[in-house]
Amino acid sequence: MPSLLLRNARLVPVQPGDAVPDAPVDVLVERGTVTAVGAGLDRPAGVEEIDAAGRWVAPGLWDQHTHLAQWTLSSQRLDLAPARSPEEVTRAVAQRIAAAPDLPVIGWGHRSAGWDREVTVSELDAVSGDTAVVLISGDGHHAWLNTTALLHFAMPVRDSVVRETEWFAAYPRLVTLVGTDGTSPEAYRRMLDVAASQGIVGMVDFEFGASRDDWADRWANDCDLLRIRWATYVDTLDDVIAAGLRTGDPLFGDPRLTMGPLKIISDGSLNTRTAWCCEPYGDAHRLEYPAGQPNLSGVELREQLARAHGGGLEIATHAIGDAAVQEALAAYADTGARGSVEHAQMARREDVRRMAELGIRASVQPAHLLDDRDLTDKIWGERSERCFAFRWMLEDGVELALGSDAPVSQLDPWLAMAAAVHRSADERGPWHGEQALTPRETLAASVDGQPTVGVGSLGDLVLLDRDPLLRDLDDTDTAALGQALREMPVAATVVDGRLVFDALS
Known part of the structure; x- marks a missing residue:
């Protein structure tokens, strides 16, 4: 196994009260x-040596919620995030078809919740003809397909979008339309290199319709750069249990590639207005389900938790609305299962406290608040004060784990930390700044529970050109803190004692 001697590095204290030397030290891995x-x-003989020259060393960063195939493919898709109306989308589709008439159009990123009307299949048909068009929403919870694409996927023809469970089942068949070039090992490796350049040492992969054998192939083809936890969904749960795999077990003999949790999607999303809430949406008159709805019954949710828990797996339960969070916690309590609530975007204070009592992690994606701020105020109103309630979570003793949900938000741990600290992406002040975190708190929530670098800690490190705790700045100026985090310069990344990114030479 690779070994490394890092000279002249300043230790970053991860937790308050951690004592570190005032002067730079050497770190041997x-x-x-x-x-x-x-x-x-x-x-020691044969050990590589790097001079940190007084830079700061911290535990390497993790992104605890990614969809790696979609993230890899997103660089090749039609970017519809800037679209502000259905008409802007259809114009962009028409332009793409004119430029490449023989290729299907796969779009990503539109956020229709802010538009003034529902979209139709017929208006997409009008600009696309026989070219298949699949436009995936920015939250990943629905897709706007034209009739050609619906027929290709053998789905019922309709004049509305494909939502939630029906879309999740169809997504893996996208490969039959576009092939696999975008998710080849070479494409994955390019994106893993990008992650390493940001100080990331590990990611949890929640990709839909994936197999652990897919990772075996990538791992053998130069994608063994970072640590990966592969999550199963219920459709591959039988295979995982039959193989005797428990959360944390190495896959294919390599401890850097491990079994992750069972992922359950218990409700929908804000953008698609399918997140399950205790009270109706502000525009409930437009909705088939005024308060959203669960994707699983209470019985089904508990059956899946109990089955996975019995097989030694943690569970990652997607729950965005407050009703979904409440029900997820009740299911954890009833089954004794362990794991996380993914997103926990809106929660009641009593449910935050219940999360702490049960020892359930909050796996959160702070950059979502930058995109969802205005829509949340519009359709959840006063409930926005308990959205992205990170301060409550820490005060009540909930373990926080930060991620991106890439490609829903940009895979960038420093953007996530900046969003948690400043809670604004523009000239406006912090959105519910009472829920903001400090730079130290965001760092602690980004290192997979690792302590301040010391004897016995993992040889997964990030070397930074600037103190990530930003102790040289005014701690009340969250705009300056957020800007500094977004611009954090990464000098090197080390995984398992191996240098995987190097900006020093």
Whole structure:
């Protein structure tokens, strides 16, 4: 296993009260673990040496919620995030077809919840003809298909979008339309290199319709760069249980590629207005389900939790609306299962406290608040004060784990931290700034529970050109703190003692 001696590095204290030397020290990593920290360490024979030159070293960063195939493919898709109306989308589709008439159009990123009307299949047909068009919403919870694409997927022809469970079942068949070039090992490796350049050492992969064998192939083809936790869905749960795999077990003999949790999508999303809420949406008159709805009955949810828990798996339960969060916690309590609530976008204070009592993590994506701020105020109104309630979570003892939900938000841990600290993406002040976190708190929630770098800690490190705690700035100026986090310069990333990104040479 690779070993590394990092000289002249300043330790970053992850938790308040962690004592670290005032002066730079050397950090020795052997066989994937930090074995010595101190000044003037001897370099063992054959160990690579790097001079940090006074830079700051911290545990490597994790993105706890990604969809890696979709993230990899997103770089090749028609970017519809800037579209502000159905007409802007159809114009962009027409332009793409004119430029490449023989290719299907796969779009990503539109957010129709802010538009003044529902879209139709017929208006997409009018600009696309026989070219298949699949436009995936920015939250991933619905897709706007034309008739050609609906027929290709053998789906019922309709004049509305495909939502939630029906879309999740169809998504894996997208490969029959576009092929696999966008998710080849080479494409994955390019995106993993991007992640490493941001200081990321590990990611949890929640890709839909995936198989652990897919990762075996990638791993053998130069994608063994970072740590990966592969999550199963219920459709592959039988295979996982039959193989005797438990959360944390190595896949294919490599401890850097491990079994993750069972992922359950218990409700929908804000943008699609399918997140399950305790009270109706502000525009409930437009909706078939005025308060959203669950994707599973209470019985089904508990059956899946109990089955996975019995097989030694943690569970990651997607719950965005407050009713979904409440029901997810009740199901955890009833089954004894362990794991996380993914998103927990809107929650009542009593449910935050219940999360802490049960020991359930809150796996949250702060950059979503930048996109959802205005829509939340519009359709959830006063309930926005308990959205992205990170301060409540920490105060009540909930373990926080930050991620991106890439490609729903940009895969960038520094953007996530900046959003949690400043809670604004423009000239406006923080949105419910009482729920903001400090730079230290966001760092602690981004390192997969690792402590301040010391003897016995993992040899997964990030070397930074600037103190990530930003102790040189006014801690009340959250705009300056957020800007500094977004611009954080990464000098090197180390995984298991191996240098995977190097901006020093």
